[in-house]
Amino acid sequence: MARRRRRRRVRQVFIGDRRWRIQHCKCPADRDGDCNWDLRRIRVHHTLEGRDLMRVLIHEILHARLWDIDEAAIDEAGEVLSAVLDAEGFKQPDDHEED
Numbered sequence: 001m002a003r004r005r006r007r008r009r010v011r012q013v014f015i016g017d018r019r020w021r022i023q024h025c026k027c028p029a030d031r032d033g034d035c036n037w038d039l040r041r042i043r044v045h046h047t048l049e050g051r052d053l054m055r056v057l058i059h060e061i062l063h064a065r066l067w068d069i070d071e072a073a074i075d076e077a078g079e080v081l082s083a084v085l086d087a088e089g090f091k092q093p094d095d096h097e098e099d
Contacts (some may be wrong), residue, residue, distance in 0.1 A: 009046075015064045022057070026049075032056045035063035051093065055082045 024046045027033060027089065033044040033056040042060040049079045059078040066074070 015061060020064055033060045035060045037064065037095050040064075051082070051086060054085065054090070055079075058082055058085075 009024050010068065013020055013022060018040060020040045022042045022044065026041055027043055027045040031045075031069055032048060032052070033042065035042050041055075042064060044056050044060065048056055057075060058081050062069070062074045062081075069077075080093060
């Protein structure tokens with residue numbers, strides 16, 4: 001039986017020239033993730049996997065890098081990037097083919 005690889009709960013990455021923490025945790029009920037520019041922290045809900053995780057990470061990374069762009073533009077850019085990456089075959093092992 002294949003063992004499921006545990007995801008590290010906190011990971012450090014560079015976004016631009018600044019170090020950020022990506023934290024997988026329980027987020028407030030009204031959101032899948034958030035970006036705190038002052039703390040240089042991105043949080044994503046710990047239950048997200050596959051396409052949903054990719055979509056939320058892209059959205060929050062855009063907020064981190066383009067902090068002065070309004071939410072509608074971030075939403076649009078995030079959706080476009082997620083769709084292109086998905087079409088190009090970038091998938092998480094958790095994704096199931098929808099045939």
